[in-house]
Amino acid sequence: MSITALEPLSFPTDPEGWAVFATDRPAERIARVAAIDERLKADPPHATIDRLELWNDAEIALAEALSGAYLLSEAHPDAGVREAAEAQVQAVEALSSARLLDRDLWAVFADAEAAGLDDGASRLLAHLLRDFRRGGVGLDDETRDRVRALTDRDTELSLAFSRNVRDGRREIRVPVAGLAGLPQDFLDAHPAGEDGLVTLTTEYTDLMPVREYATVRETRLALIEAYNDLAWPENEAVLAELLEVRAERARLLGFTDWADYETETRMIGAGAEIPAFLSRLDAASADAAAIEYAQLEERLRRDIPSADTVTVADFWYLLGALKREQFDVDAQLVRSYFPFERVLAGVLDVTARLLGLEYRPVDVPTWHADVTSYDVLRDGERIGRIHLDLHPRDGKFNHAACFPLAPGVSGRALPEAVLLCNFSRGLLEHDEVVTFFHEFGHLVHDILAGDQRWVRFSGVATEWDFVEAPSQLLEEWAWDADVLRSFTANAAGEPIPADLVARMRVADAFGRALEVRRQLGHANVSYRLHVDRPADLQAATERIYATTSPVQPLPGQHPYAGFGHLTGYGACYYTYQWSLVIARDLLSGFESGLMDPRTALDYRRSILEPGGSRDATDLVEAFLGRPYSFEAYRDWLAGS
Numbered sequence: 001m002s003i004t005a006l007e008p009l010s011f012p013t014d015p016e017g018w019a020v021f022a023t024d025r026p027a028e029r030i031a032r033v034a035a036i037d038e039r040l041k042a043d044p045p046h047a048t049i050d051r052l053e054l055w056n057d058a059e060i061a062l063a064e065a066l067s068g069a070y071l072l073s074e075a076h077p078d079a080g081v082r083e084a085a086e087a088q089v090q091a092v093e094a095l096s097s098a099r100l101l102d103r104d105l106w107a108v109f110a111d112a113e114a115a116g117l118d119d120g121a122s123r124l125l126a127h128l129l130r131d132f133r134r135g136g137v138g139l140d141d142e143t144r145d146r147v148r149a150l151t152d153r154d155t156e157l158s159l160a161f162s163r164n165v166r167d168g169r170r171e172i173r174v175p176v177a178g179l180a181g182l183p184q185d186f187l188d189a190h191p192a193g194e195d196g197l198v199t200l201t202t203e204y205t206d207l208m209p210v211r212e213y214a215t216v217r218e219t220r221l222a223l224i225e226a227y228n229d230l231a232w233p234e235n236e237a238v239l240a241e242l243l244e245v246r247a248e249r250a251r252l253l254g255f256t257d258w259a260d261y262e263t264e265t266r267m268i269g270a271g272a273e274i275p276a277f278l279s280r281l282d283a284a285s286a287d288a289a290a291i292e293y294a295q296l297e298e299r300l301r302r303d304i305p306s307a308d309t310v311t312v313a314d315f316w317y318l319l320g321a322l323k324r325e326q327f328d329v330d331a332q333l334v335r336s337y338f339p340f341e342r343v344l345a346g347v348l349d350v351t352a353r354l355l356g357l358e359y360r361p362v363d364v365p366t367w368h369a370d371v372t373s374y375d376v377l378r379d380g381e382r383i384g385r386i387h388l389d390l391h392p393r394d395g396k397f398n399h400a401a402c403f404p405l406a407p408g409v410s411g412r413a414l415p416e417a418v419l420l421c422n423f424s425r426g427l428l429e430h431d432e433v434v435t436f437f438h439e440f441g442h443l444v445h446d447i448l449a450g451d452q453r454w455v456r457f458s459g460v461a462t463e464w465d466f467v468e469a470p471s472q473l474l475e476e477w478a479w480d481a482d483v484l485r486s487f488t489a490n491a492a493g494e495p496i497p498a499d500l501v502a503r504m505r506v507a508d509a510f511g512r513a514l515e516v517r518r519q520l521g522h523a524n525v526s527y528r529l530h531v532d533r534p535a536d537l538q539a540a541t542e543r544i545y546a547t548t549s550p551v552q553p554l555p556g557q558h559p560y561a562g563f564g565h566l567t568g569y570g571a572c573y574y575t576y577q578w579s580l581v582i583a584r585d586l587l588s589g590f591e592s593g594l595m596d597p598r599t600a601l602d603y604r605r606s607i608l609e610p611g612g613s614r615d616a617t618d619l620v621e622a623f624l625g626r627p628y629s630f631e632a633y634r635d636w637l638a639g640s
């Protein structure tokens, strides 16, 4: 069967259909897995490859059930559907972990003959046996019961944590005068109420302009305080228990701590390597950050002579002011070139040209009227489908991320993936344009890697500390004058001038070391909370942030309660900088130009299309022709 014959998912056309879709489809997949497992245990095929094929069938069913349910739990406008989807996530996750504790199922593979398997099947068998070991199958009965309970509880707590963040939107009310400095279109969209006060929410479409443009410090403080207490106090107890549950599970499975458990399957290899890597970043950024901080402090005192500390409520505002005054980059002028519709068309066009793809709009029913869907074609053949859900609404995931929707399997299933973002419908900040390219990097990775025999390696199935490298690499296209000229236009229809982009690039280097320190703060929090499990989460995180970056946290706040990455990334937020080290080096492969067709084709084939079928180190080496190194990252940090 040719891949073109594969059909995409079809969604319900009526509201009632969604509740059924969210429940019945995963339930059917769960039943299918149960039948496969029965067959494997009662009457396993003689040949190992046939056992692996059955296992693959079950994993396809699980992936279909899980990705659909996760997406709906974060995106469906109806709270009832989100709740039903969450219950299915819980059920599928429980089944997945129970399978890895099933000794009879394990025996089917532990006893299997590995001789004669090709590379892909051998890799699958090795990964599968590792999954069983990490699942706890080798433990005694009592311990296995405990591991099962802890794993289920982790799922439950993680879902609750995400739900509280999603539902945690906050509002503040400020006088009209408090909006000084904000762009006219923002003011037009935020009229005062009868009491003369304006409502601001913690959604990105309010938060980002306010933290960048509001000259009134009280306004910035009030909104960032509201944002830093998102999902607090709700998530205080949820997080404390989650950290306990993970620590106990790691210990029962024979690991020192949760970081050790997570890193075993990642490029970094061991939990203890995390602080070692972070201290490398610390050394590489400390001096430059101190110099940058002194400039921010001096600039703050020009506004407020008595101010003694630059806080996270000043950081973006001061960076913006200095970029305008010292580098002649006016963010409000910059954003005038980025109307949302232009950026959307541009991201599609640029990634299509770069990767040899075509996006063909399809008019299909989805979960919300905001969603636009496209078939992805390569060499005229449909290889997947994407759905873009790009603006904020109540109850929706409130950051920016790519969600798999359907796993791709060669000749069997068409990959589908979704972007959930929260962009403005009007003019975008350049930061948002960068985010759009970033998330699109995940999206095309997921689709292009969807032509795999084994679903275990399909899509973004690579080591989890490599996943950000392709998306961070694609950010660079949002900084290229030729690329930007191809799709930007201000109200007069003029594209962004190359000299402005050149100044933006120079300005971007300013504040880079402080941004790395901010990321280092998040990475330290993610690692330390999981390893030390401090009794007082607030005091511990505040101390970590205060000692990692010269830009100070706001006292008494609880940003960890809304730190969504603590569930999925666990102790491994270091991933972003780890991937960035690789992304900076991957960029050196594009020395013939960002749109050079041969380089891009090589990149697509070496890095994106293999998915998880080879180790990331090997993929990177295949593209660069040598192992990656730290040098490109160090140069970037030094401003070049």
Ligand SMILES: [Zn+2]
Pocket (backbone or CB within 6 Å): 438, 439, 442, 468, 471
């Ligand atoms: Zn990302």
